[in-house]
Amino acid sequence: MAQIISEKRDVEFVLHEQLEVGDFSKFEKFSAFNKKTIDMIIKEARKLAVDEIYPTVKEGDEVGCTFEGNGVVKIPESFVRVYNLLKDGEWTAMTEDPEWGGQGMPKSVALAASEYFNGANFPLMMYPGLTHGCGKLIESFGTEEQKAVYLKKVYTGEWCGTMLLTEPGAGSDVGALETVAIPQGDGTYKIKGQKIFISGGEQTQLSDNIIHPVLARIEGAPAGTKGISLFLVPKYRVNKDGSLGEFNDVTCTGIEHKMGIHGNCTCTLSLGEKDNCIGTLLGEENKGMAHMFLMMNEARQLVGLQGFACASASYLNAVNYAKERVQGADLTNPKAGGVAIINHPDVRRQLLIMKSYVEAMRSILYYLAMCYDKAETAENEDEKAMWEGLAEILTPIGKGYVTDKAFEVCSHGMQVYGGYGFIEEYPQAQLLRDCRITMIYEGTNGIQAMDLLGRKLGMKKGKLFMDLSAQIAKTIGEAKKVDGVADLAGKVETVLNKLGEVAMHLGKTAMSEKVKTAFAFAHPFMEATGDVCAAWMLLWRATIAQQNLGKKKKEDIFYNGLIKSAQYFINSVLPVTMGKMQAILDNDSATVEIDEASFVS
Amino acid sequence: MEILVCVKNVPDTGEEEIELDGNDLDYDELTYVVNEWDNYAVEEAIQIADKVGGNVTVITVGNEDADEVLRREMAMGAGNAIHLEDEAFEKSDAKGVATILKAAVDKGKYDLILTGAQADAGYGAVGGMLAAMLDYPYASLVNKIEVGSGKLTVGREIEGGNTEMNEIELPCVLSIQTGINEPRYVGIKGIKQVSGVDIPKFAASDLGLDESSVGEEGAIVKRQDYFIPEAGEGAEMLEGSDDEIIAKLIEILKANGGL
Numbered sequence: 001m002a003q004i005i006s007e008k009r010d011v012e013f014v015l016h017e018q019l020e021v022g023d024f025s026k027f028e029k030f031s032a033f034n035k036k037t038i039d040m041i042i043k044e045a046r047k048l049a050v051d052e053i054y055p056t057v058k059e060g061d062e063v064g065c066t067f068e069g070n071g072v073v074k075i076p077e078s079f080v081r082v083y084n085l086l087k088d089g090e091w092t093a094m095t096e097d098p099e100w101g102g103q104g105m106p107k108s109v110a111l112a113a114s115e116y117f118n119g120a121n122f123p124l125m126m127y128p129g130l131t132h133g134c135g136k137l138i139e140s141f142g143t144e145e146q147k148a149v150y151l152k153k154v155y156t157g158e159w160c161g162t163m164l165l166t167e168p169g170a171g172s173d174v175g176a177l178e179t180v181a182i183p184q185g186d187g188t189y190k191i192k193g194q195k196i197f198i199s200g201g202e203q204t205q206l207s208d209n210i211i212h213p214v215l216a217r218i219e220g221a222p223a224g225t226k227g228i229s230l231f232l233v234p235k236y237r238v239n240k241d242g243s244l245g246e247f248n249d250v251t252c253t254g255i256e257h258k259m260g261i262h263g264n265c266t267c268t269l270s271l272g273e274k275d276n277c278i279g280t281l282l283g284e285e286n287k288g289m290a291h292m293f294l295m296m297n298e299a300r301q302l303v304g305l306q307g308f309a310c311a312s313a314s315y316l317n318a319v320n321y322a323k324e325r326v327q328g329a330d331l332t333n334p335k336a337g338g339v340a341i342i343n344h345p346d347v348r349r350q351l352l353i354m355k356s357y358v359e360a361m362r363s364i365l366y367y368l369a370m371c372y373d374k375a376e377t378a379e380n381e382d383e384k385a386m387w388e389g390l391a392e393i394l395t396p397i398g399k400g401y402v403t404d405k406a407f408e409v410c411s412h413g414m415q416v417y418g419g420y421g422f423i424e425e426y427p428q429a430q431l432l433r434d435c436r437i438t439m440i441y442e443g444t445n446g447i448q449a450m451d452l453l454g455r456k457l458g459m460k461k462g463k464l465f466m467d468l469s470a471q472i473a474k475t476i477g478e479a480k481k482v483d484g485v486a487d488l489a490g491k492v493e494t495v496l497n498k499l500g501e502v503a504m505h506l507g508k509t510a511m512s513e514k515v516k517t518a519f520a521f522a523h524p525f526m527e528a529t530g531d532v533c534a535a536w537m538l539l540w541r542a543t544i545a546q547q548n549l550g551k552k553k554k555e556d557i558f559y560n561g562l563i564k565s566a567q568y569f570i571n572s573v574l575p576v577t578m579g580k581m582q583a584i585l586d587n588d589s590a591t592v593e594i595d596e597a598s599f600v601s
Numbered sequence: 602m603e604i605l606v607c608v609k610n611v612p613d614t615g616e617e618e619i620e621l622d623g624n625d626l627d628y629d630e631l632t633y634v635v636n637e638w639d640n641y642a643v644e645e646a647i648q649i650a651d652k653v654g655g656n657v658t659v660i661t662v663g664n665e666d667a668d669e670v671l672r673r674e675m676a677m678g679a680g681n682a683i684h685l686e687d688e689a690f691e692k693s694d695a696k697g698v699a700t701i702l703k704a705a706v707d708k709g710k711y712d713l714i715l716t717g718a719q720a721d722a723g724y725g726a727v728g729g730m731l732a733a734m735l736d737y738p739y740a741s742l743v744n745k746i747e748v749g750s751g752k753l754t755v756g757r758e759i760e761g762g763n764t765e766m767n768e769i770e771l772p773c774v775l776s777i778q779t780g781i782n783e784p785r786y787v788g789i790k791g792i793k794q795v796s797g798v799d800i801p802k803f804a805a806s807d808l809g810l811d812e813s814s815v816g817e818e819g820a821i822v823k824r825q826d827y828f829i830p831e832a833g834e835g836a837e838m839l840e841g842s843d844d845e846i847i848a849k850l851i852e853i854l855k856a857n858g859g860l
Contacts, residue, residue, distance in 0.1 A: 008632070037796040040673060043634070044787045052786075089788035103789045325840075425842045554620070 002320040005049060005119035006312045009558050010359060011042065011112050014366045017544050021108045021370065027377045030106050038109050045113035048089065053082050053120035060123055060263025061430050071251045073202040073265045079124050083206045086157065091117070092128045093135060093155035100139060100147070101155040108370040111305065115362070119309035123263035123434060126306075127160060127200050133299055134161025137213045141230065141283030141291050149238050150211055160207040163299075164195040164214040164233075164269065165292070172447060174289065175225035179216040179271065181279065191216055191233055191279045192272035194253075197441075201267030202235075202252035209244055210235040214271065214279060215288050222286070230288035231279035233271065249277040260433030297391065299442050300399035301368060307403035307438035308361045314413030314431045315354040322347050322416055341416070350412045356565040356573070357409050359541060360534035361402045367537070368398045386467050393456045393464040394533070400448030400523075401530025403438040410435045449522035452529065457507055465503055472496050472536040479543040485563070488542065488570045492535045495574050495581075499532050502581045509587060520591035521584045528584065531577040535570055542566035602655035602748070602771075604646040605711040607702055607731075608639040608674055610667040611721035625827050635670045638717025640677075642777040644784040645746060646715055647678040653748050656680045658709070662690055662701050671800055676791035677784070687804040689812040694820035695723045699730035701815055704808035706735060713753070714774045718742050722824075728776035738773040744781045 015021050015038065022035035033041075056078040063076045086092055094110035096102020118125045135154040138146055153159045170177040179193025191214060195201075202210065212233045221227030237245040249272055256266040271277045283291040322342035330339045341347045371391035378384035410432040414421035421428040439445045457465055473496065479489035506525055509518035545559035612631040620627040646657040658681040659674040661667045671682040685701050693701065706714065714732075718741065719725035725741075732739030744764065745756030751771055756764045758778050769775075805812050813819055837853075839846045854860045 032793045032796060034796065036669065036672075037792055040669060040676070040787075040792045040796075041789055044673075044792065048786055085786055089786050090790050091788070094789065103793070105789065423842060 002323075003316055004313065004320075005046075005054065005316065006115055006309075006362075007316065008046065010362065011115065012039075013541070013544075013558075013562075014363055015042070015109065015112055017548075018363060018541060019108060019366055019370050021106055021373070024106045024108075024373055024377060029104070029376065030373070032104070033106060033109060041105070041109065042112045042116075044089070045091070046116045048085060048091070049116035049120040052085055053117055053124065056082055056124060056263075057121040057430070058427075060121060061260075061434075062262075064262035065255055065265035067252070067255045071202065071253070072204070073252055073255060073267060075127075075203045075205055075265055076124075076263050077205070079127070079263060080205050082121075082124060083127060083157070086117075086128055090156075092157035093132060096132075096135070096139070096155055100135075101152045106370075106373040106376075108366055108373050111366055111369040114302075114305055115309055115312070118306050119313045121263065122306045122309055123261040126261070126264045127203075127206055128157055129302055130163060130200050131157060131159075131161040133163055133295060133302075134211055134213055136295055136298065137163075137230070137282060137291065138211075138232065140294060142232070146232060146280065146282065149242070150232070150234075153209075154211055158207060159209040159211055159234075160200060160203070161211045161213070162198055162200050164198055164201075164212050164271075166197045167194060168196055172444060174215065175223075175228065177215060177217065177228065179214065181216040181218045181229060181231055181281075183218065184278070188278050188280055189216075189218070189231060190272060190275065191231060191277045192275070195269045195271065197256070198267045198269050199264055201265065201269045203265060208236070209238070210250075212250060212269070213282060215292065216279075218285060225289040227286055228288040229285050230282040230291050232282045233277060233279040237278065249274050259436060260430070261437055296443070297395045300395050300448070301365065303438050303442040304361075304368075304398040304402040305365055307406035307435050308358075308365055310431045310435035310438075311354070311361065311406035311409035311413075312358050314410045314428055314435075315351075315358045317427055317431075318354060318413045318416040319351060321420075322351060325418075327418075347416060350416055352564065352568045354409045354412050355561070356538060356569040357405045357534065359562065359565050360537045360569065361405060363537035363541065364394070364402060364530075364533055365398055368394045389460065389464040389467055390471065392459065393452070393468055396448040396452040396456060396526060397530045397533050399442065400445040400452070400526050401533070403435070404445055404527070405530070405534075407432070407435050407439055445526075446523060449526040450519060452526050453506060453510060453519065453522040457503060458510075462503075462507070468533075469496060469500060472532065475536055475540045475543070479539050482543050482546050484546040485539065485542045485566070488539055488566055491570050491574060492532075492539050495532055495535060495577055498578060498581050499528060502528060502584050505585055505587075514587070514589065514592075516592045517587060517589040520589075521587075524580050524584055528577050528581050531573060531580075535566075535574055535577075538562075538566035538569050602649060602653055602713060603709070603711045604650060604655060604657045604713045604715065605706065605709065606639065606642045606646045606657060606659050606674070606679065607714070607716040607727070608643065608659050608661050608670055609636040609717070609720045610634075610661065610663050610670040611636045614721070621827060621829070624824055633666060633669070635673055636717050636720040638719055638777060638779055640674075640717075640784045641779050641781050642715040642717050643674045643677055643679055644782045645777055646713075647785075648782060649713070649746065649748055655712075658683060658711075660702065660705060661685065662693070662698050664691070668800060672792075672795045672798070673787060675795040675798065676787045678791070682798075682800045684800050684802045685804075685808070686802050687812075689805045689810075689816045692817035692820060693815050694822040695726035696730055696821060697815040697819045698723075698727050699734055700819070701805075701808065701810065702727070702731050703734040704810050705803060706731070708803075708808070712771045714772070716774065716776045718776045718778045724822075725776070728774055732774035735772075735774065738769050739775070740767060740769055740773070741776045742778045743775045744778045746775070746781070 024030040025034040059078050060076045066074045090103050093102040094105045095107050098104050138151050154161050167177050181189035181191050214231045214233045215228050217227050218229050235250050237248050239245045251270045252267045253270050254268045325341045326338040327341050371387045375384045375387035414428040414432050417428050420426045476489045476493045479485045542563045545562040549559050610633045613634045650657050657679040659679045660683040662685045716728035740755050742758045743755045744758045747754040753769050756766050759765050839849050
């Protein structure tokens with residue numbers, strides 16, 4: 001049987017050969033996670049993903065969620081067993097503090113487990129994923145009392161969690177929200193409003209209670225984002241002894257019918273319809289957006305992982321299919337009859353595009369997670385700040401660029417299947433549909449591009465970008481010393497230098513009267529930066545691979561594959577990146593100048 | 602009840618393409634997992650110990666890589682592990698493995714010894730041979746165990762999917778069939794707990810074994826060949842959607858007088 005979800009050897013490669021995550025066990029905080037333990041954990045995660053989670057993905061899509069009226073939502077029944085297995089195996093808070101039910105694992109290691117889980121069924125994994133995000137908010141901003149009541153139950157998955165931001169009139173512009181919080185004089189607030197697009201907003205099959213962090217405006221607070229506060233609103237209030245109390249007037253009024261992620265219920269929630277919804281302030285008054293932003297990077301990285309996981313699964317399916325599907329004769333031997341389609345040059349082209357992007361994305365996301373582990377174990381404040389900065393600047397790449405490319409990969413994955421790719425009985429259609437949302441939610445990819453250009457590029461006077469460039473240059477320097485990849489290193493260096501020029505240009509343009517033109521190029525800039533990061537990762541991988549050739553037959557096959565990925569991407573994709581960057585430098589302002597009426601006249 | 606479960610580290614052939622090296626698998630090219638039957642045996646042992654009290658010890662004959670399998674089964678719930686490792690043990694046949702295990706069993710005191718019904722290689726004989734060497738009663742292909750006083754009632758899978766029930770005196774050896782239970786998954790906490798545990802190792806000399814009685818030298822059954830059978834002629838892979846495949850299959854069955 002062929003491999004599904006993710007290529008095991010490649011996951012191991014990134015963890016141990018590229019990022020050497022076993023070294024974190026030298027630090028007290030991560031001392032339990034030596035290489036042997038990491039391997040056991042990842043093996044068990046994979047087993048759970050393949051044996052239990054993956055078999056639920058099709059049912060989740062086909063059965064989906066239903067709104068039964070009276071606030072009742074049903075999610076796919078098969079998800080219940082898997083959710084319980086995830087709870088039982090302590091997979092719901094892998095990286096968190098053991099004091100609160102977490103397992104204290106390095107983020108880079110946990111990412112490998114998450115990759116398998118999300119590749120198996122990411123709509124299902126959204127339930128524990130959002131629950132985890134809710135826990136992070138409570139851990140970061142909760143009072144001791146809030147932590148005592150909620151945190152352990154949320155981190156261990158006993159209670160589910162969500163995140164209530166969006167409203168009908170407040171999507172990307174969160175500052176426009178209308179949900180109000182009225183102080184009751186006893187430290188609590190009455191919450192009133194309507195929230196939409198709430199993933200996992202209502203269900204009764206996974207947990208007895210659901211904890212909703214809610215963005216709302218305290219009566220009289222300033223307009224816009226400056227007057228937004230964060231509240232903790234449980235579906236059922238919690239008695240002093242920890243038992244469940246009165247229903248807290250959080251009602252689901254309907255669910256969305258979506259293109260994908262059918263297994264995850266996307267709810268409209270009405271808070272305080274009967275004037276009986278009580279919340280407590282989470283963090284400081286009017287600091288809700290800042291608090292939420294602290295969690296935003298992590299949430300965005302998770303979305304990047306969701307998109308990537310679809311791409312990885314689609315790629316493996318495509319390779320397996322292309323090896324089995326016999327159609328058409330070999331171009332150079334037409335009389336010999338049909339051959340497996342993997343022999344056709346155009347199919348190989350698509351498979352190699354998929355392979356190189358999947359490998360690059362895997363390394364980008366794991367590296368991004370590793371930045372947090374490095375910051376956690378840094379020896380001084382400067383080093384810590386550097387790794388935190390790298391995580392900041394790489395987040396829009398890990399979300400925006402990765403999900404854009406993940407969707408492209410899923411599209412190639414469908415194309416390799418031909419007509420069968422478009423048929424729902426085969427897995428490629430669902431992967432493509434599910435993947436599409438990742439480009440939209442948790443900040444559209446347009447927002448990600450603006451975040452990169454408008455916030456991250458100029459942060460600390462450009463230090464983040466310079467630190468990133470320095471890391472890439474380091475890899476280039478090492479690759480230049482290795483025969484077989486030195487030429488590729490030279491090409492990546494040329495593109496990196498060009499990216500520096502483009503960043504300077506765009507940064508200046510954004511400060512000028514041509515600010516709108518600059519932002520019209522924000523997305524191309526994110527794409528170019530992503531391409532350079534992808535080339536960086538592929539070059540890094542190829543450099544390791546080149547030095548390990550000739551030891552074992554099967555390993556050579558793997559390593560040669562890594563070298564070919566880098567060769568393809570650097571020689572066939574980077575020239576296009578150079579063109580994109582030239583367009584940014586040329587600074588054409590058609591997007592800004594075109595009259596609105598001229599779009600359709 | 603003191604329960605010993607014999608486990609084995611076997612190549613993970615489920616998803617990987619296997620390579621051959623002469624008359625055997627190319628073991629260098631493979632990754633390893635616990636033998637599936639053994640995993641059921643460990644689960645059964647844990648459930649029995651939970652019910653009637655006692656301890657579960659897992660034991661393996663294998664090289665240093667087999668350590669991972671012992672730790673995995675400990676993470677699952679086995680309290681102790683024993684690793685029998687010696688170059689002299691390599692390429693043992695079933696009798697050799699049973700000989701090594703018997704020597705280890707003699708050093709302890711166990712009421713119940715479980716093995717998987719079969720593993721990746723050989724002929725499902727280790728359990729039976731071990732029982733014979735120990736002069737213990739033995740039941741194979743066990744798919745149900747009820748614990749009584751000083752004895753067990755065990756169900757055995759027999760021809761045609763039927764089950765027979767037998768009473769068996771303790772101590773005894775049972776080889777466990779898959780499906781007897783639902784093995785639990787291993788969680789992170791369990792893995793962390795066993796990561797630093799010292800697992801005792803015993804070599805041939807520690808067990809008082811004559812090296813020539815085990816390993817390749819002691820083997821009386823030697824593998825002659827190992828190959829992947831070629832697909833027979835006339836096989837046809839049906840392609841298309843489930844409905845299309847069903848329609849084609851019905852057509853073929855009709856055309857050939859099957860319907």
